[in-house]
Amino acid sequence: MRVMRTLMLWLLPIILLCSFCSVAFWIFLSNNNVIPHPSSRIPQKSSETKSCKGCSKDNVLIAKGLENYSHKWKKHEANFKRFRSLLSSKCYAVSKAVVTKNNTPLGSNVIYDGERRKPLQVTQALFNILVKEQPFGNATWESCAVVGNGGILANSSCGEEINSAQFVIRCNLPPLDNRYEKDVGNKTSLVTANPSILHEKYSGLMERRRPFVESLRPYGQALLLLPAFSYGHNTPVSLRAFYTLEDFGSDSPLPVFLNPEYLRRLSKFWRERGLNSVRPSTGLIMASLALEICSNVHLYGFWPFNKHPNDNRPITNHYYDDRESKKNVHSMPTEFEHLLKLHKQGVIRIHLGECQPT
Template sequence: MHVMRTLTLGRLFPIILLCSLCSVVIWIYHFNNNVMPQPSNGIPQKRAEKPFWRIGDNVLIAKALENYSDKWKKHEANFTRFRSLLSSKCHAVSKAVVTQNNTKLGSNVNYDGQSRKPLKVTQALFNILPKEHPFGNATWESCAVVGNGGILANSSCGEEINLAQFVIRCNLPPLDKRYEKDVGNKTNLVTANPSILLEKYSGLMERRRPFLESLRPYGQALLLLPAFSYGQNTAVSLRAFYTLEDLGSNSPLPVFLNPDYLRTLSNFWRERGLNSVRPSTGLIMASLALEICSNVHLYGFWPFSKHPYGNQPIPNHYYDNRESKKNVHSMPTEFEHLMNLHKQGVIRIHLGECQPTHN
């Protein structure tokens, strides 16, 4: 009898194992499709009202949303404390842009993104630098930093963004009629990564009219170029400067990001646990805004591929689905730091749809 029982169990074991694996597969299917398994009484279970975050990126999403609330209120003491610390380390008001005041004739400019021979400030280079810092000593009451995240699509945030006193945009995003309702059209400062100039406009070595046409929506905004982060950025940034200089006063005003500022800003965030190769343009602009603005609002900052409120897929950008360089920037970690500032009442992050404003 003992032998028979052993043989029977031996035959049953593969069947039991197979059934167990099937159960696991069924549960994984339900889990990944946000469907609750049905109880034995046959009564369907209602779906949870809140998103049911899953494995992978969704764990990061759930963690990010722990610090988020739509009912945001500025905490003046926290804002003042953080801004004072940031200003004491980075000095954006006087150092964010290369000027004749902070960069002397004959001095060396050290690239912040790579180790290479410093660039000597010649008379020709010195002459094109602004004498004074373009931000002066002014503090804007409200600033909108507009990222390019796909979360802005169908957000209806354009009107709200346009109401900000100072609007910052990143990397020459499109602002035509297709996107105006969601992202607005006002711009006071826009950045231009030289890689865009190389990829889209042949490094300005050929016809430059397409480049000039792309800048038309920005009016007379500041055009911020990281000319001294990498050696290959310098020549193309100077070509952009001279192209706009030839166009005249109705074009954006090109200025250069100061590598010393970028270096101190990288150290500031590294001391707070951000270990990426370098901060993203979005984080740089959010940090800049915290020094020059009394109230900072972020739009289009959401580094995940699914919407926080509907769980539906969203593109990488509001205008395309091109992936960013993940080996350079650590977007989820950056976003976690920004979310902490949101929770502390220092900076406000806008997710989801914006409500109509009434003047």
């Protein structure tokens, strides 16, 4: 009995003390609205950082690009001649840009620039449809406009200025109807046609072919440049395009084939200058071609971002739709950066925003 009493005397103060501490702890939490802090081992990202991650990257690229841009452009003749001479000595566009009877003899092999282990022998049938010599000849055009399809051309009022160029190059069969004529013009000296477009829009020319011929009417008798020998699967559809125009296309564009040897040389030229994309885009290829055959080169519709450089307003990927390009093949911002450097050096002129009335 005495032991039990003694034990109770010891336990009672301990029980009372624990109860008091528990009550005090809960009163403290209630009065101070305490929220436990997160572990310092797990850093928390703010919602602002998450939501602006993509746009801040674009803003940096745009700001960096515009550092080399000036609306008050002036041609630097010495820089132009130096760059043109270097480009011509490496790529030979005047003699090699297009596959011809002169540079691709009967019985020789065409080496695909995308599949070098798979040569194509030049048969009599293939040789017969090649143009005899380069369509560019030895003449140099005074002024050339290379028209990309960027959304920056929408509401630009550049159509009249583009039409005033002596030689106009367009990329990948863009629409030229009345909806766009004010902004992009309608004059065409050369237009490219990617085989993927022939598959998507015209079922690879395996069905009705007249719609394809009719769609080319806006380009008049321009050169139709086909990359028939980039990959093996491009050859059959490109040949079908050639034969379709031969069969149905009076007063239509003249189909010619882009030379894979020229493409290899051009890819190497730009790689040596830091461009590491899988292959140059059509826009860069055409800008490079223009630099060899034209005295004054102007670029329109070259802007690889979805914000306008003047006021940051959203713009579409193309002046006629918002379809995205294949970013895993081409490096558009990097290409544009190289072109901007040439703009800054007075070699080539890039037009951004609205064109001034002439």
